[in-house]
Amino acid sequence: xxxxxxxxxxxxxxxxxxxxxxxxxxxxxxxxxxxxxxxxxxxxxxxxxxxxxxxxxxxxxxxxxxxxxxxxxxxxxxxxxxxxxxxxxxxxxxxxxxxxxxxxxxx
Amino acid sequence: xxxxxxxxxxxxxxxxxxxxxxxxxxxxxxxxxxxxxxxxxxxxxxxxxxxxxxxxxxxxxxxxxxxxxxxxxxxxxxxxxxxxxxxxxxxxxxxxxxxxxxxxxxxxxxxxxxxxxx
Numbered sequence: 670x671x672x673x674x675x676x677x678x679x680x681x682x683x684x685x686x687x688x689x690x691x692x693x694x695x696x697x698x699x700x701x702x703x704x705x706x707x708x709x710x711x712x713x714x715x716x717x718x719x720x721x722x723x724x725x726x727x728x729x730x731x732x733x734x735x736x737x738x739x740x741x742x743x744x745x746x747x748x749x750x751x752x753x754x755x756x757x758x759x760x761x762x763x764x765x766x767x768x769x770x771x772x773x774x775x776x
Numbered sequence: 777x778x779x780x781x782x783x784x785x786x787x788x789x790x791x792x793x794x795x796x797x798x799x800x801x802x803x804x805x806x807x808x809x810x811x812x813x814x815x816x817x818x819x820x821x822x823x824x825x826x827x828x829x830x831x832x833x834x835x836x837x838x839x840x841x842x843x844x845x846x847x848x849x850x851x852x853x854x855x856x857x858x859x860x861x862x863x864x865x866x867x868x869x870x871x872x873x874x875x876x877x878x879x880x881x882x883x884x885x886x887x888x889x890x891x892x893x894x
Contacts, residue, residue: 713881
């Protein structure tokens with residue numbers, strides 16, 4: 670099973686600040702890494718697919734990078750509405766797995 | 777507009793059974809693989825099961841293999857999860873999610889809560 674480890678687990682950030690969340694895979698997964706945002710009491714929402722491909726309707730301040738085992742989700746100029754938990758997900762091999770989540774709080 | 781609406785959750789005793797349904801609309805259901813993903817209270821996301829568009833390929837997490845059965849009815853635009861021999865650790869919100877072309881989960885339902893407790 671491929672283990673995805675996110676860091677940090679929690680981040681408290683002021684508006685307009687830049688946020689960087691990393692996701693490390695226990696073995697190479699190519700670019701089969703996707704990012705989701707989950708706000709309290711809501712379903713997860715797809716933010717980035719294939720490590721760096723943008724999703725229609727998602728604000729351009731969200732971007733992704735990486736390949737192999739190391740991936741990054743970047744939120745440029747954080748807004749209050751970005752308070753959420755962020756998860757990475759690999760679809761390279763079964764079982765599909767998720768990172769443990771990174772909670773982003775707005776100061 | 778793509779919509780996924782889960783139903784069938786509820787309170788069940790350990791060892792009991794429950795059948796979840798997911799009604800899909802707004803897209804050609806028969807062209808997409810589908811998934812169940814769950815989230816225990818206050819915890820992260822866990823993939824449970826996947827089924828290909830024609831039901832030819834079916835996969836399960838080890839934690840549910842032999843107890844859960846995924847199925848679909850393309851004529852009814854519906855996805856199902858039959859859950860047997862339920863355990864306390866199966867307590868979670870269960871989401872159905874559509875498989876995007878990149879292997880991502882591009883649309884999610886609102887979830888249905890399953891509580892296993894005596």
